[in-house]
Amino acid sequence: GAGVSQSPRYKVAKRGQDVALRCDPISGHVSLFWYQQALGQGPEFLTYFQNEAQLDKSGLPSDRFFAERPEGSVSTLKIQRTQQEDSAVYLCASSSGTVGSPLHFGNGTRLTVT
């Protein structure tokens, strides 16, 4: 496809369950980002991949959050033992990686933890 694709669009999880969120970036994009957006706020950085290498995971809120991009294309964000405060929209974005190049976002996964 032409854009960034995320699945599922909506996920409801019971507190304590594990979830996995998938991102298909634009083909050929070196850079891949995950952001978390709470209601009424701007996207907050979680982690960054350059090809398959996770170069920055400083924004991951706890060790329950884990991301991977094993072949340098599709990425998965996994949240273990979900908590209510994990409820948010999780956005994936990709870019060519050149200086100043804009991020291209998917439509996000809305996670609700009950």
Add this chain to the structure above:
Amino acid sequence: DQQVKQNSPSLSVQEGRISILNCDYTNSMFDYFLWYKKYPAEGPTFLISISSIKDKNEDGRFTVFLNKSAKHLSLHIVPSQPGDSAVYFCAASARYETSYDKVIFGPGTSLSVIP
């Protein structure tokens, strides 16, 4: 501490008039400033950007102005159209501490253009 600030949560403008969205930042090392537009249930889409070495960039109805001494930028939309009603995020990127553009977003301003 918030590095990118948008102090107006919402703005209403009459169709055909100018919309001015403001943004302030604290980090003087930012290289690029970007504006994104977001409709409900969609991801943000890139609108326009400006390099820190410039003071103005124009693309059709959209113009971004940068005042580095004041650490302030603004997005002007002229003329405003109802389809411009969306949330606008100001964002800034820096590469000085990393090998990539780390993009920081503001909290957003919700623009309503009234027909």
